[in-house]
Amino acid sequence: MVFIVHISDFHVGSISFQEDLLLQSVDIINDLAPDVTIMTGDLTENGYYIEMEQAAKYLEMIKSPLMVVPGNHDARHVGDQCFRELIRDRYGCLQNLDGIKIMGLDSSEPDLNYGKVGRAQQAWMENQLDDASSKDMQTIIALHHHIIPVPRTGRERNVLSDAGDILYSIIKKDADIVLSGHKHVPHVWMVQNTAFSTAGTVSSLKLRGKDPASFNTVNIDDDNIEIFLNTADGKTSCLANYENVRR
Ligand SMILES: [Fe+2]
Numbered sequence: 001m002v003f004i005v006h007i008s009d010f011h012v013g014s015i016s017f018q019e020d021l022l023l024q025s026v027d028i029i030n031d032l033a034p035d036v037t038i039m040t041g042d043l044t045e046n047g048y049y050i051e052m053e054q055a056a057k058y059l060e061m062i063k064s065p066l067m068v069v070p071g072n073h074d075a076r077h078v079g080d081q082c083f084r085e086l087i088r089d090r091y092g093c094l095q096n097l098d099g100i101k102i103m104g105l106d107s108s109e110p111d112l113n114y115g116k117v118g119r120a121q122q123a124w125m126e127n128q129l130d131d132a133s134s135k136d137m138q139t140i141i142a143l144h145h146h147i148i149p150v151p152r153t154g155r156e157r158n159v160l161s162d163a164g165d166i167l168y169s170i171i172k173k174d175a176d177i178v179l180s181g182h183k184h185v186p187h188v189w190m191v192q193n194t195a196f197s198t199a200g201t202v203s204s205l206k207l208r209g210k211d212p213a214s215f216n217t218v219n220i221d222d223d224n225i226e227i228f229l230n231t232a233d234g235k236t237s238c239l240a241n242y243e244n245v246r247r
């Protein structure tokens with residue numbers, strides 16, 4: 001079994017950033033001891049160097065291996081350059097997990113809110129998915145922007161500008177899970193064999209209605225894939241439970 005924590009949208013530097021929520025979640029995550037923790041962007045509010053340094057310190061507290069991709073807020077004020085210096089490469093691969101390849105994509109554009117994966121990363125992703133398929137590995141793609149619109153988020157305006165092309169590649173290549181953040185609304189869409197799972201914000205008050213801060217967890221075993229919502233009030237609920245057709 002592979003157990004994954006999916007966190008998103010710290011928003012360090014925002015007046016709605018809540019350090020106590022983040023430290024509480026880091027403690028829970030370290031107790032859960034996942035095989036990997038995936039952070040899908042908006043580590044910072046403005047992309048400022050000092051915010052990125054602080055976000056890097058929080059990431060260092062997480063004991064599991066990490067995959068981190070930037071969000072639109074991290075690409076403000078040359079934050080994309082700070083990200084590379086202080087966090088890691090903006091896209092890449094993690095494949096030392098049991099039969100699973102995780103691909104991180106940079107969907108951010110400097111000083112813009114909308115997202116774009118672009119043809120170069122799309123080709124890279126397709127090659128990685130082909131390679132995983134030839135090795136019979138399961139595949140997870142992490143990127144900040146949602147590819148499919150998320151319910152309860154009003155007028156759609158921040159979707160990927162190349163969402164149709166990226167969605168087509170992902171479905172055609174039969175990826176297993178796509179993890180995103182950005183809208184701060186946890187949700188799962190199933191399209192054919194692929195789950196498109198969005199996480200809430202783990203440590204800010206940029207929330208809708210009475211939604212609490214939250215993160216997601218993903219269990220992958222030989223029979224099923226389960227995605228759970230873990231809220232700051234300590235509750236856990238199932239977002240999706242479906243057959244693992246790959247194993
Ligand atoms: Fe965000």
Ligand SMILES: [Fe+2]
Pocket residue numbers: 042071072073144181182183
């Ligand atoms: Fe965002």
